[in-house]
Amino acid sequence: MPKISVKIDDKDLEVEVGTTVLDVCRANDIDIPTMCHLKGLVDVGACRLCLVEVEGTSKLLPSCTTKVQANQVIHTQTDKLKKYRRMITELFFAERNHVCSVCIANGNCELQDLGYKVGMENVRFPYLFQNCEVDSSHSKFVMDHNRCIMCTRCVRVCSDVEGAHNWGIMNRGYQVRIIADFNVPWGDSTTCTYCGKCVDVCPTGALWNKDATQGSMQKYPQAVSDLVEKREMKS
Amino acid sequence: MxxxxxxxxxxxxxxxxxxxxxxxxxxxxxxxxxxxxxxxxxxxRGFEKFCEGRYFTEMPAITPRICGICPVSHSVASAKACEMIMGITVPYTGNLLRRMIHLGQHISSHALSFFHLSSPDFILGWDSDPVKRNILGVAEKFPDLARRGIRLRKFGQELSERVTGKKIHIMGIVPGGMSFPLTAENRQALLDWVPEAIETTQMGIDLIKKYHQEHHQEVSTFANFPSMYLGTVGPQGEMELYDGKLRFIEADGTIAADQVDPKFYLDYIAERVIPWSYLKYPYYKPHGYERGFYRVGPLARLNVASKMKTPIAQKEFEQFKAIGQGQPVHGTFYFHYARLIELMQAVEECKTILEDSQVTQSKTQVTGRHNYWEGIGCSEAPRGTLFHHYKTDASGKLVNINLLIATGQxxxxxxxxxxxxxxxxxxxxxxxxxxxxxxxxxxxxxxxxxxxxxxxxxxxxxxxxxxxxxxxxxxxxxxx
Structure with a gap:
């Protein structure tokens, strides 16, 4: 692949054409927080945590869906970006009911880790305290909408990797919800294959195995990334 | 004003x-x-209400947040209720570790109650300067006693930390057992601490007994009134702090109900709402609201028990029983003495558990699924008998929760x-x-x-x- 030159955070880099800004940063130890991104899944730029500043562009661009251009000058750690990342994190916590102390994912949660990472000491926005359902109708798994941040990893892994299309999205704005089939209880879904990939990629305590308990729950998003990589190598 | x-x-x-x-x-x-x-x-607090709609296995992690002092008792009662819903039995080692952590909580809670909160009154005097009538005041005058009291509390918390990695609001007591095993190294570290814990507890016992001797009139008349008592006992009537059957005794000491399975608690206990407090008024159902008020906690547990499980505690228990001269000890001040005798049994029992060859086994948990719609769990919290009662829907979501807390009783x-x-x-x-x-x-x-x-x-x-x-x-x- 042909290579181009870019400058990221004052580092001059030679990168392959067609690479995303996020991939370049990760390959060069430049830390950018993400929630909706997962290696192996198609990026959708939903969480907005990975926004970067590109000189010559007035808008902030999501690094997971932005491909590097020749001679671009990119900034990933400005005060403005750090401010927005913390604000976005606070909005995640304010939108639904994330109570880490009693959450099944406590200690094994990407959202919790993100809170520490961006230095979130408090939430400055009023909590919405939405009345969200817990769907425990499935024989193996639980879907807790209280903990969902709409990263849509579950939707993408189910359609793109498993090919089952069990998960979809309903409504817009703060009423948006992940749904099984045409909004049926997960246990009544006719498309779910019980594979558990959605549970493994979920970054929070929204999807979990019924055998799991607080402190012992482990998720394996990397397993899905590895699976996709192996399939690509085979093909 | x-x-x-x-x-x-x-x-x-x-x-x-x-x-x-x-x-x-x-x-x-x-x-x-x-x-x-x-x-x-x-x-x-509202836990009974806002837990509705949660999946039942989450409760052992949610309910400990009711309290920072007795979270383990909530975890244990909750896990037992979940195990009844699942229809499973905890493996031997899992049960040992749970018991040990639960006893550890009794040790830290009782040490806190006696040395930090109550001893300033005995040591410094009821009418001493209120600014200094606290553990810091005790530390100023009796640094060794205060230090030992603080370390005893730490020992109790260490029993949790050495298994689960956390002192308070531990994670690991789960439906089916324990998530974490005990390592041989941690087991030895805890065993090494036991002699000091026994010594400090004995100091506390000597202190309260000396106070009893010097203030006999005050101690024997302080809020002394007859009541019924409820506590948990083993098959031989021995005092139990973790698991057993319920025993109610009348104010004159006769047994009202014995070896009652905690799952039948509603046949024996009813509650009434009162207008001036958020705490309800529980009472012994067969006697009705007017006559059925009973006490729980250390004084109650020693009053209902026939004997203790460990030798040093048994020796003190016999002296405690002598106070009542064949009747239950009704004086409220004797709660402190009873608490320290329990503390002694807890420390001694921890030693027995730590000496058990199977305590470091790795098989600490079994799993199960939602098999029954209702579960009741019971444990003896430091302040008394604690009940968790859950009802679920067909998918395992909680539809009704009743928590009968010791302090409420x-x-x-x-x-x-x-x-x-x-x-x-x-x-x-x-x-x-x-x-x-x-x-x-x-x-x-x-x-x-x-x-x-x-x-x-x-x-x-x-x-x-x-x-x-x-x-x-x-x-x-x-x-x-």
Missing amino acids: DKHLPPNTIMISPVTRIEGHAKITIMLDDASQVKDAQFHVNEF NNPAMNRSVLEVAKQYIKGKDIKEGVLNRVEAAIRCYDPCLSCSTHAIGQMPLLIEVRDHQGGLLNAIQRG
Whole structure:
């Protein structure tokens, strides 16, 4: 692949054409927080945590869906970006009911880790305290909408990797919800294959195995990334 | 100053050196004599309501947040309720570790109650300077005793930390057993600590017994009134702090009900809502509301038990029983002595558990699924018998939760104790701070756990007003 030159955070880099800004940063130890991104899944730029500043562009661009251009000058750690990342994190916590102390994912949660990472000491926005359902109708798994941040990893892994299309999205704005089939209880879904990939990629305590308990729950998003990589190598 | 306070009323708010927030109101009659007293718990938690809709296996992680002092008891009762729903039995090692952590919580809680919260009254004096009547004041005068008390509490917490990695609000007590095993290294570290823990507990026992001797009249009459008692016992009637069957005794010591499976608790206990407190009034159902009030906790457990499980505790237990001369010991002040005897059994039993060859086995948990729709779990919390009762829908989501907390069961008795002490010490409108401390101390005997808040230092502001029947202010005492 042909290579181009870019400058990221004052580092001059030679990168392959067609690479995303996020991939370049990760390959060069430049830390950018993400929630909706997962290696192996198609990026959708939903969480907005990975926004970067590109000189010559007035808008902030999501690094997971932005491909590097020749001679671009990119900034990933400005005060403005750090401010927005913390604000976005606070909005995640304010939108639904994330109570880490009693959450099944406590200690094994990407959202919790993100809170520490961006230095979130408090939430400055009023909590919405939405009345969200817990769907425990499935024989193996639980879907807790209280903990969902709409990263849509579950939707993408189910359609793109498993090919089952069990998960979809309903409504817009703060009423948006992940749904099984045409909004049926997960246990009544006719498309779910019980594979558990959605549970493994979920970054929070929204999807979990019924055998799991607080402190012992482990998720394996990397397993899905590895699976996709192996399939690509085979093909 | 509360302008809405009824006339002839004394209010103590907040009650200090207890866990949680409460206040006391004492009503005087026209002759300025104590007419009635009410112990108000003025905080609302709402766990029974907001846990509705959660999946049942989450409860052992949610309910410990009720309290920062006795979270393990909630975890244990909750996990047992879940195991009844699943229909599973905990493996031997899992049960051993749970028992040990639960005993560890008793050790830390009882050490906190005695050395941090109550001992300042005995050691420094009821009427000593309130600014120094706390653990720091004790540390100033008796540094070795204070240090040992603090270390004993630490030992209790260490029993949790060495298994689960956390001292408070541990993760690991789960439906089916324990998530984490105990390593051989941690087992040895805990065993090495046991002799010091026994020695410190014995110091506490000697201290309270000396106080009993020197203040016999005060101790024997302090809020001394007959009541029923409830506690957990083993198959031979031995005192149990973790798992067993319920025993109710009458005020004269006769057994009212024995070897009752906790899952039938509703056949024996009913609750009534009262207008002045968020705590309900539980009572022994067969006797009805008027006659059925009972006490739980250390005094109750020793009163109902036939014997202790360990040798040093048994020796003290025999002396405790001698106080009652064949009857239950009703004096509220003896809660402290009973608490220390329990503490001794807890430390000794931990030693036995740690010496068990299977305590470091790796098989600590079994798994199960939602098989039944209802589960009841019970444990002996430091403050008394605790019940968790869950009902679920077909998918395992909780539709009804009943938590019967130890302090709630002592509510009628605490009210009665305040009244008894107020009658004994408050005569007319001239009230000294030390007298009010005695009224608070009646509550402190029960070591009530009103929430997860802890106020170990006892420096909170306190305002007491005495008003005549016209509402006029007769006297006001303020501290803090």
